[in-house]
Amino acid sequence: MIKKAIVKIVSLISILIVLSFFVFALLYLAPGDPAEKRLTSQGVAVTKEVLDAERERLGLLKPFLVRYGEWLVRVIRGDFGVSFKDDMPVAPKLYAGLKNTTILAMTSLLLSLAISFWLSILSAIRKNGIADNIIRLFSFIGNSLPNFLISVLLMYFLCIKIKLFPVIAKGNVQGLFMPVMSLSIPMTCRFIRQMRTEFLTQMKADYVVGMWGRGVKGRYIVINILRNSIGHIFTIIALQIGTLMGGSVVIETIFRWPGIGKLVMDSITARDYPVIMGFVIIMGTIYVVINQLSDILSHCMDPRTNL
Amino acid sequence: MAESLLQIRNLSASYDESFVLKGIDLTVYKGEILCIVGESGSGKSTLIKAICSDKSVRVTEGDILFREKRCGHELLGSSIGLVQQNPEGAFNPLRAFDVQFKETLKSHKRELDKKKLSGIFTTLGLKDAEKLLKMKPFEMSGGMNQRMAIAASLILEPELLLCDEITSALDVSTAIAAVDELLRLRSELGVTIVFVTHNLGIAANIADRVAIMYQGKIVEIGDAGDVLRNPKHDYTKGLLRDVPKLKLS
Amino acid sequence: MKHGTRREKRLRNRIIATAVLALLIILATTFAGILAPNDPYATSASSIRMAPGAQYPFGTDNLGRCVFSRVLYGGRTTIAATFLLVFISFLIGTVIGMLCGYYGGILDTVLMRLADIMLAFPQMVVAIAVAGILNAGMTGAMVALGITMWVSFARLARSHTFSIKNEAYIQAAFFAGKSDFYIIMVHIFPNLLAPVLTNALTQIGTTMIGLSGLSFLGLGVVPPKAEWGSMISEGRAYIQIAPWAVLFPALATIITIIIFNYLGDAVMDYMEV
Numbered sequence: 071m072i073k074k075a076i077v078k079i080v081s082l083i084s085i086l087i088v089l090s091f092f093v094f095a096l097l098y099l100a101p102g103d104p105a106e107k108r109l110t111s112q113g114v115a116v117t118k119e120v121l122d123a124e125r126e127r128l129g130l131l132k133p134f135l136v137r138y139g140e141w142l143v144r145v146i147r148g149d150f151g152v153s154f155k156d157d158m159p160v161a162p163k164l165y166a167g168l169k170n171t172t173i174l175a176m177t178s179l180l181l182s183l184a185i186s187f188w189l190s191i192l193s194a195i196r197k198n199g200i201a202d203n204i205i206r207l208f209s210f211i212g213n214s215l216p217n218f219l220i221s222v223l224l225m226y227f228l229c230i231k232i233k234l235f236p237v238i239a240k241g242n243v244q245g246l247f248m249p250v251m252s253l254s255i256p257m258t259c260r261f262i263r264q265m266r267t268e269f270l271t272q273m274k275a276d277y278v279v280g281m282w283g284r285g286v287k288g289r290y291i292v293i294n295i296l297r298n299s300i301g302h303i304f305t306i307i308a309l310q311i312g313t314l315m316g317g318s319v320v321i322e323t324i325f326r327w328p329g330i331g332k333l334v335m336d337s338i339t340a341r342d343y344p345v346i347m348g349f350v351i352i353m354g355t356i357y358v359v360i361n362q363l364s365d366i367l368s369h370c371m372d373p374r375t376n377l
Numbered sequence: 378m379a380e381s382l383l384q385i386r387n388l389s390a391s392y393d394e395s396f397v398l399k400g401i402d403l404t405v406y407k408g409e410i411l412c413i414v415g416e417s418g419s420g421k422s423t424l425i426k427a428i429c430s431d432k433s434v435r436v437t438e439g440d441i442l443f444r445e446k447r448c449g450h451e452l453l454g455s456s457i458g459l460v461q462q463n464p465e466g467a468f469n470p471l472r473a474f475d476v477q478f479k480e481t482l483k484s485h486k487r488e489l490d491k492k493k494l495s496g497i498f499t500t501l502g503l504k505d506a507e508k509l510l511k512m513k514p515f516e517m518s519g520g521m522n523q524r525m526a527i528a529a530s531l532i533l534e535p536e537l538l539l540c541d542e543i544t545s546a547l548d549v550s551t552a553i554a555a556v557d558e559l560l561r562l563r564s565e566l567g568v569t570i571v572f573v574t575h576n577l578g579i580a581a582n583i584a585d586r587v588a589i590m591y592q593g594k595i596v597e598i599g600d601a602g603d604v605l606r607n608p609k610h611d612y613t614k615g616l617l618r619d620v621p622k623l624k625l626s
Numbered sequence: 627m628k629h630g631t632r633r634e635k636r637l638r639n640r641i642i643a644t645a646v647l648a649l650l651i652i653l654a655t656t657f658a659g660i661l662a663p664n665d666p667y668a669t670s671a672s673s674i675r676m677a678p679g680a681q682y683p684f685g686t687d688n689l690g691r692c693v694f695s696r697v698l699y700g701g702r703t704t705i706a707a708t709f710l711l712v713f714i715s716f717l718i719g720t721v722i723g724m725l726c727g728y729y730g731g732i733l734d735t736v737l738m739r740l741a742d743i744m745l746a747f748p749q750m751v752v753a754i755a756v757a758g759i760l761n762a763g764m765t766g767a768m769v770a771l772g773i774t775m776w777v778s779f780a781r782l783a784r785s786h787t788f789s790i791k792n793e794a795y796i797q798a799a800f801f802a803g804k805s806d807f808y809i810i811m812v813h814i815f816p817n818l819l820a821p822v823l824t825n826a827l828t829q830i831g832t833t834m835i836g837l838s839g840l841s842f843l844g845l846g847v848v849p850p851k852a853e854w855g856s857m858i859s860e861g862r863a864y865i866q867i868a869p870w871a872v873l874f875p876a877l878a879t880i881i882t883i884i885i886f887n888y889l890g891d892a893v894m895d896y897m898e899v
Binding site for chain 3: 096099210213216217223319
Binding site: 276277279280281282283284285287293294297298371372373374 | 533
């Protein structure tokens with residue numbers, strides 16, 4: 071058990087190190103060097119002398135790995151550097167955005183789970199029935215819709231055609247409705263598809279036949295099926311978090327929700343690299359940690375699975 | 378002879394769109410051990426499924442009567458106990474036995490009687506009931522799971538116990554132990570047992586009567602000694618030839 | 627048995643029907659030059675935001691461009707980019723997977739560890755950052771999505787190579803003195819083609835969603851080049867006045883993705899039968 075835990079932690083750390091290296095290298099992927107980018111993003115005329123001074127100031131003359139190491143240490147301390155745009159520290163901006171994104175993402179996630187859980191149970195129990203076919207049709211279509219499309223269509227029909235909601239979200243509950251809907255619809259559909267498959271797999275398991283053979287009541291069989299599905303459901307949820315993160319960038323930009331996704335899109339437009347790097351580091355870390363946690367949780371739920 | 382418990386009259390049934398049972402007539406008497414012997418595909422498992430009113434089997438003709446009444450799924454557990462081939466298949470592998478025993482009993486509106494259960498455990502050669510009940514099926518061996526499955530069937534005190542190939546997934550010594558336990562069950566609890574197997578040796582050891590199934594029909598039925606010593610049907614003769622050393626008790 | 631073949635037949639019909647529809651879409655967009663009634667890039671001050679009519683079947687956008695022609699040309703951009711990306715990922719992934727599966731050892735360990743790590747990243751987050759930083763139009767968007775896309779191909783190809791490798795005929799070829807390259811190309815590659823191609827097919831819908839999403843964000847095609855995602859993004863600003871400039875490319879996106887996803891699902895079902 072201790073050995074497993076150590077392996078888990080080592081793999082977690084190694085993934086995060088590769089992620090951070092990858093993010094740091096990103097800055098060098100773009101044309102031009104960071105000093106030049108910084109100057110152009112601030113609108114300074116780039117001359118040789120200004121550029122050299124800036125390079126010196128940013129420590130760009132040191133070897134690459136040294137710079138990476140120094141940067142990593144700062145990131146671990148929670149210091150993501152200063153914005154190219156206004157020289158303000160990046161971290162507070164990211165955290166403020168993260169808070170709003172979390173509100174949006176968690177609301178969407180919980181809503182999607184609440185809906186998809188019941189629908190997928192219904193769909194699995196009534197396999198090939200009318201309800202199942204309708205649910206499957208809708209979840210197939212919803213799964214094929216990009217969320218930017220859903221949000222544009224929702225906007226058109228709900229805000230413009232029947233004027234139910236204001237077009238631009240305010241940071242309140244009413245403003246939350248449209249972005250949450252846009253994120254929830256495709257996610258619900260994906261959850262339904264995956265959970266339905268999981269429930270159907272469990273329903274075919276040997277123990278269900280065994281219980282049926284002892285005349286065990288249907289509700290107890292359902293309890294057993296749900297109990298055994300939990301492990302996989304954790305994995306399904308954890309994998310959707312990544313899609314949710316990508317989706318929230320799109321949705322926040324469309325509805326001007328002041329989250330980390332909108333922040334990063336603004337920063338991409340402004341070529342404000344430290345914010346983009348901080349964004350990937352934060353989202354990547356959250357995603358990696360959530361996935362490792364879900365591995366551990368599903369192992370606790372089903373000790374037969376490998377950790 | 379003794380009173381009849383289960384009567385099958387002229388039963389024809391299909392499974393997966395092909396006919397596998399043709400005109401089966403069979404009576405099971407109270408207190409006996411009846412072995413149904415046949416190779417895979419002979420329809421013996423389908424017969425068991427039909428008795429259990431499994432939805433995948435479609436009865437096209439005939440009746441199955443338990444104590445003069447038509448068999449239905451509601452009889453499963455309380456009147457007809459079923460133990461299946463796969464010893465791991467009886468229980469949810471991830472939950473403790475005691476919860477699953479309680480769910481089984483509650484489904485039949487009964488409470489867990491610890492004393493009765495430990496009695497059954499003793500008969501089955503299981504020691505330390507308390508500890509066993511706290512364990513989960515995936516932590517235990519196939520043989521142990523098989524015994525627990527039999528115990529779960531017996532706690533409901535069915536009059537008839539259907540055992541479908543319960544020894545084929547076990548190794549030889551465990552299989553012999555299981556057979557001994559079934560014999561003890563009959564003598565101590567008086568359960569009627571229908572034992573389905575492809576193994577003539579086991580049938581010879583355990584059965585009062587033997588029914589031979591071949592291509593969806595019962596080709597021969599009678600006292601175990603008669604059928605196995607003086608087979609009448611060619612198929613039975615063939616079967617017996619294929620068993621190299623048959624010990625008849 | 628009878629049951630299985632009937633289901634197989636039904637699935638095959640489903641696949642053929644969907645494949646025909648998919649082919650129609652591909653053809654319509656490939657021959658956009660012939661089918662389009664108007665120049666998709668010609669702006670016209672006199673015909674701004676015109677409702678659908680005889681001259682402009684899907685109406686015109688904010689600059690007076692023909693939406694129908696742009697939908698056709700835009701489809702070409704999206705579909706060509708999707709196919710190219712899926713094909714390159716397929717190529718890279720399959721080669722890596724076969725090499726890992728065939729040779730094993732340190733190469734396998736390192737590359738598969740890398741693949742695991744790639745899968746541990748949130749794909750869209752990485753893609754948005756990479757596309758944003760690269761700022762290289764559609765190529766940037768394709769690179770951004772491709773970073774993680776090869777992994778599924780590599781894993782699939784690797785596991786199939788593993789199981790094929792130990793077959794007797796491979797051993798025979800090896801002892802007959804055939805080169806590794808020969809064995810991989812002649813014996814292994816054809817045998818893993820079916821499952822890997824199925825995977826490629828199921829990736830098309832997701833890739834299309836990803837690429838048009840990046841374009842919608844302005845991280846894909848560079849205007850004025852027509853692309854469905856960016857058309858929807860542009861048209862969004864004046865959706866109240868000219869909804870057709872959004873609804874038609876939206877409809878095209880939905881139909882195309884649904885058809886390709888359905889085809890992928892059907893082929894996957896067929897392979898499992």
